[in-house]
Amino acid sequence: MNSLRFNAINNLANTQASVKVSNPARVTAVFNENVFTLKTARHYLSDEAYKSLVASVRGGKKIDRSMGNQIANGLRAWAESKGVTHFTHWFQPLTGSSAEKHDSFFTLKGDGTPIEEFEGAALIQQEPDASSFPSGGLRATFEARGYTAWDPSSPAFIMEIGEGKTLCVPTIFVSYTGESLDTKTPLIKALVALDKAAVDVCQYFDKNISKVTATLGWEQEYFVVDAGLANARPDLTLAGRTVYGHAPAKGQQLDDHYFGAIPERVYAYMRDFEQESYRLGIPLRTRHNEVAPAQFECAPIFEEANLAVDHNTLLMDVMTRVAKRHNLLVLLHEKPFAGINGSGKHNNWSLSTDTGVNLLAPGKTPKTNLMFLTFFVNIIKAVHDYADLLRATIASAGNDHRLGANEAPPAIISIFIGKYLTDVLNQVETRVSGHFDEQDEAILKLDIHKSIPELMLDNTDRNRTSPFAFTGNKFEFRAVGSAANCAGPMTTINTIMAETLKSFKKEVDSLIEKGEKKEVALMQIIQKYIVESKSVLFEGDGYSEEWAEEAEKRGLGNVKTTPLALDAFVTKKSKALFEHNDIYSHPELEARHEIMLEAYVKKVQIEARVMGDLASTLILPAAVRYQNDMIKNIVGLKEVGLPETAYANQKQILEVLSNHINTIADNVEKMIEARKVANEIEDMRAKAIAYCDDVKGNYFDIIRYHVDKLELMVDDNYWPLPKYRELLFLR
Numbered sequence: 048m049n050s051l052r053f054n055a056i057n058n059l060a061n062t063q064a065s066v067k068v069s070n071p072a073r074v075t076a077v078f079n080e081n082v083f084t085l086k087t088a089r090h091y092l093s094d095e096a097y098k099s100l101v102a103s104v105r106g107g108k109k110i111d112r113s114m115g116n117q118i119a120n121g122l123r124a125w126a127e128s129k130g131v132t133h134f135t136h137w138f139q140p141l142t143g144s145s146a147e148k149h150d151s152f153f154t155l156k157g158d159g160t161p162i163e164e165f166e167g168a169a170l171i172q173q174e175p176d177a178s179s180f181p182s183g184g185l186r187a188t189f190e191a192r193g194y195t196a197w198d199p200s201s202p203a204f205i206m207e208i209g210e211g212k213t214l215c216v217p218t219i220f221v222s223y224t225g226e227s228l229d230t231k232t233p234l235i236k237a238l239v240a241l242d243k244a245a246v247d248v249c250q251y252f253d254k255n256i257s258k259v260t261a262t263l264g265w266e267q268e269y270f271v272v273d274a275g276l277a278n279a280r281p282d283l284t285l286a287g288r289t290v291y292g293h294a295p296a297k298g299q300q301l302d303d304h305y306f307g308a309i310p311e312r313v314y315a316y317m318r319d320f321e322q323e324s325y326r327l328g329i330p331l332r333t334r335h336n337e338v339a340p341a342q343f344e345c346a347p348i349f350e351e352a353n354l355a356v357d358h359n360t361l362l363m364d365v366m367t368r369v370a371k372r373h374n375l376l377v378l379l380h381e382k383p384f385a386g387i388n389g390s391g392k393h394n395n396w397s398l399s400t401d402t403g404v405n406l407l408a409p410g411k412t413p414k415t416n417l418m419f420l421t422f423f424v425n426i427i428k429a430v431h432d433y434a435d436l437l438r439a440t441i442a443s444a445g446n447d448h449r450l451g452a453n454e455a456p457p458a459i460i461s462i463f464i465g466k467y468l469t470d471v472l473n474q475v476e477t478r479v480s481g482h483f484d485e486q487d488e489a490i491l492k493l494d495i496h497k498s499i500p501e502l503m504l505d506n507t508d509r510n511r512t513s514p515f516a517f518t519g520n521k522f523e524f525r526a527v528g529s530a531a532n533c534a535g536p537m538t539t540i541n542t543i544m545a546e547t548l549k550s551f552k553k554e555v556d557s558l559i560e561k562g563e564k565k566e567v568a569l570m571q572i573i574q575k576y577i578v579e580s581k582s583v584l585f586e587g588d589g590y591s592e593e594w595a596e597e598a599e600k601r602g603l604g605n606v607k608t609t610p611l612a613l614d615a616f617v618t619k620k621s622k623a624l625f626e627h628n629d630i631y632s633h634p635e636l637e638a639r640h641e642i643m644l645e646a647y648v649k650k651v652q653i654e655a656r657v658m659g660d661l662a663s664t665l666i667l668p669a670a671v672r673y674q675n676d677m678i679k680n681i682v683g684l685k686e687v688g689l690p691e692t693a694y695a696n697q698k699q700i701l702e703v704l705s706n707h708i709n710t711i712a713d714n715v716e717k718m719i720e721a722r723k724v725a726n727e728i729e730d731m732r733a734k735a736i737a738y739c740d741d742v743k744g745n746y747f748d749i750i751r752y753h754v755d756k757l758e759l760m761v762d763d764n765y766w767p768l769p770k771y772r773e774l775l776f777l778r
Contacts, residue, residue: 052769055275058776066373068318074325081124081129081205082328086217091121093752103199107239110199115167122203123152123165126214131205134165136173136195137215139230140180140641143532145360148175149213164543169196170216180220181645182228183638187402192223198231201357204327217357226635230534234353234690237541240628244548245398245406245422252418252553258401261541262353264521266346267362268337268390268529269315270378273778276769277376280335282657286650287380287530288445290658290747291666293755294386295772298340305338312373312778320369321345321360327365329358333345338774339387352541356533359392363530375778380411381528382448384771385751389449390529394536397521398422408520420475421551421569426522426578427462429547430515431580432459432540435604437524439615440539442643444650446528447609456514456526459598459605461585465511469586475570476577498623512589542630551576599643599679610735616640644731651738657723660748662715665767666754670708673761677701704760707753715751 071077075134079087088100096117102108110118126134135147152163180193190576201217220229227233238261245259277283282290309317317334324331333346350358363379370377382389398406407426432438437460441450450458464472514526527536551572558568582601587594598605606612615621617640625631631639677697684694725737758766 049277052276052767052773055279055769056773056777058275059273066315066319068315068322070318070322075517077322078325078330079328080326081207082326083203084124084328085202087125088118088121091125093117096121104202107200110171110197112167112171115171117167119165119167119170122170122214122216123163126205127152128727129205129212131212131214133211134169134214134216136175136197138175138195138220139219139357139360139532139534140220140228141183141230142181145364146175146180147213148173148213173218175220180228180475181642182222183641183645193220194223194230195220198235198353200235200351201354202328203218204361206327207323222300226632227636230405230532230538231353231356233635234538234541235536236630237538237545237628238352240630241398241541241548242547244545244552246550248425248548249400249406249418251421251569253400253402253404254286255637256400256402256404259406260399260401261352261537262349262397262399262521263352263533263537264349264395265355265359265533266333266343266391266393266395267359267366268344268392269366270339270341270380270383270390271316271343271370271375271778272341272378272774274371274374274376276774276777279767279769280774281661282654283376283378283383286654286657287378288383288448288654289385289771289774290654291661291751291754291758291768292385292771292774293758295608295770295775297319297772297776299338299387300390302338304336304340304342307336309334309336309343310778312375316370316373316375317343317345319372319583320366323369324362325367327358328360329362329365331362336386337390339384341778342388342390349397352396352537356537357398359533381443381445382529382744384775386771387775390755391449391525392527392529392531392533394524394527394533394540395518395521396524396537396540399541405520405524406427407476417566417569420471421467421575423517424472424573424580425547426544427464427583428551428576428580429543430460430462431583432547433621434583435606435612435615435618436539436621436624437526437536438604438606439612440527440536441524441526442609442612443528443531444609444647445530446526446652447607449528450526450607455604456512456617457587457589457595457605458607459595459603460514460526460583461589461598461603462522462583463516463586464584466586468517468778469584472577472581472584473576476581483641512514513585534696538630542625542628545628546624608739610644610732610739613640613643613647613735616643641731644735647735648725648731648738651743652722652726654747655742657736658747659715659719661768662711662750662754666757667711669710669767670757670761670767671702672763674701674704674708676762677704700760704757707757707760710753711750711757714750718742718750721745 085101085104088097091102096114099110099114100118103110109141133149133151134151136146137147140146152165153161154164155161175193175195176233195218198219203214203216206213206215219227219232219235221227221232241261242259246256249256249259280289282288323330330348330350331345332348337344347358366377378392383390400406406418406422409416438458450456463653514524516523516525524536524540527533554572555568558571559565563571582603585594595605616636622633622636625636626633677700679695682695721741725734725742726738728734758770
């Protein structure tokens with residue numbers, strides 16, 4: 048294996064020449080080139096079919112099945128004009144990635160005549176095997192039937208892989224009995240629930256508002272390493288992270304990588320996946336070096352949340368595939384390397400109306416500022432009331448390594464809004480109370496329209512230690528892991544916001560029915576929500592021990608491990624929340640809880656196996672070979688008659704070396720036994736806790752510590768695994 052390491056290093060010289068990437072003169076020349084946009088549909092559909100599609104995309108109306116054949120024929124005509132021969136329903140099962148099954152346009156008629164066709168039935172609905180995907184018990188192995196159903200709000204696109212082209216139709220995925228088996232279905236339901244609840248509240252301020260859209264701008268962090276070096280690391284290829292590896296002499300301590308010059312080979316890779324992304328309609332805008340060496344980030348322009356989630360899922364596939372062309376490996380794991388920053392996927396979330404108003408940006412008048420204050424405070428209330436659920440929605444084996452590790456927000460869910468807006472809320476809380484006779488008094492007494500400037504982007508600092516931070520005209524959910532599907536966090540955020548807005552409207556209407564004027568009623572409930580939820584507001588250093596102590600005093604949760612964090616999904620409160628908003632049924636929630644626990648178990652199990660295999664078959668043999676060299680050296684010095692002082696240091700090194708070897712061997716054996724015990728546990732929650740505490744908690748760190756110490760001692764020519772200095776700095 049050590050030859051793989053050195054061969055990879057030697058081959059780096061031959062991989063410096065980047066894959067040639069030709070940029071178009073303008074991005075607009077290729078943007079949406081492989082997407083069946085409404086503009087494209089206009090050229091391929093009849094007026095009747097086009098209007099049906101527009102009504103579905105923009106108004107959420109169901110497409111009449113009679114229109115299905117016309118739309119399908121138009122899609123096929125467009126796809127075939129671009130050389131497409133196959134189509135697939137592209138969906139997002141509960142595996143954390145996308146799925147697809149390709150079918151050809153080619154078929155034979157009854158008389159044997161070969162033709163190409165794409166019928167409306169095939170566009171609207173397909174039947175993949177539901178028993179082969181995670182279902183959490185919703186489907187038994189012998190109950191294979193499941194359905195994918197077209198989501199017209201996310202446009203069809205053409206995926207090019209090598210010389211092949213496939214028409215991809217975004218779909219939901221449900222079981223034969225109707226339960227959702229994917230991430231898209233609950234997200235769409237949550238967006239519908241939020242739209243209705245938000246419009247109802249917007250009616251207090253503007254009767255012209257008929258639709259509210261949740262928008263999302265994700266920031267995708269990732270690592271890029273040489274594929275040859277990565278292939279010599281079984282832990283990277285199997286677990287997505289390095290289970291061993293001593294910190295290099297130079298890491299990120301000089302702060303020289305952040306926003307630094309992008310290495311040429313990585314730059315070519317970025318340009319390549321960006322070009323593919325533009326053709327698929329993914330509106331990438333930003334690229335840069337991140338804090339850690341070999342770490343980078345890209346980010347798009349904001350989009351409607353459902354489309355943004357699809358685009359991020361698609362981007363991760365594109366990034367992974369394109370990296371291979373450049374002999375690179377892209378790492379989306381939250382913590383692929385110890386001792387340097389991990390990777391997140393910040394979810395920037397906001398709300399916009401069909402009248403062009405960002406509900407999280409204050410306006411120029413008292414009325415629009417009151418509307419901003421209403422939604423702003425409702426978000427704070429929602430996060431306060433469902434903080435445990437937000438923590439659960441970002442829980443994963445990978446993110447456990449990252450949260451609270453001095454590069455990511457802690458597991459404590461809090462909100463940062465900045466000093467300026469904190470002062471505004473304090474004004475509301477302390478200066479407004481009781482009953483008001485004049486409706487303007489409640490607004491003007493606050494001076495909200497004077498104290499909040501038109502430009503919000505620079506009136507508050509940013510707090511990178513906050514999991515949920517207000518950043519001008521949006522909230523940034525910073526705790527989401529880099530490998531996560533954004534649909535999970537977005538489903539939760541939109542659902543808790545919908546529920547809170549419903550309660551808000553009910554309370555305001557109750558006061559109005561009792562005779563309060565509308566503005567006064569609004570301000571009284573806003574003030575009530577501020578008082579009830581201010582414990583979740585925190586402006587300081589989320590990494591500090593003082594904050595952990597303060598958070599405990601405030602009653603805020605600090606659940607640091609995934610198995611316990613996931614409990615929040617199946618509490619009575621959560622079940623009531625999701626059922627009330629028609630997002631998840633109780634069985635669907637229980638199933639997802641089971642699936643996420645099982646995913647955690649399998650990932651930790653894989654890491655444990657990799658640790659054991661690498662230690663037993665690579666690390667210890669290399670250390671023993673070096674140990675034998677040391678023994679030969681000592682024996683040789685002794686045989687030539689040198690005094691013991693001449694090899695005293697060698698003996699001391701040999702003793703330390705032997706201690707590390709024995710400790711590793713002993714603990715690997717114990718870890719294997721602990722894994723066997725955990726595997727016998729039938730209850731999935733108990734099994735996940737056992738893997739977390741008894742397998743990972745008891746053995747991962749101690750085995751790694753001694754392996755990493757060996758890395759510093761064993762002759763470099765013997766060490767089998769590419770080291771951090773090579774993975775992070777050679778490309």
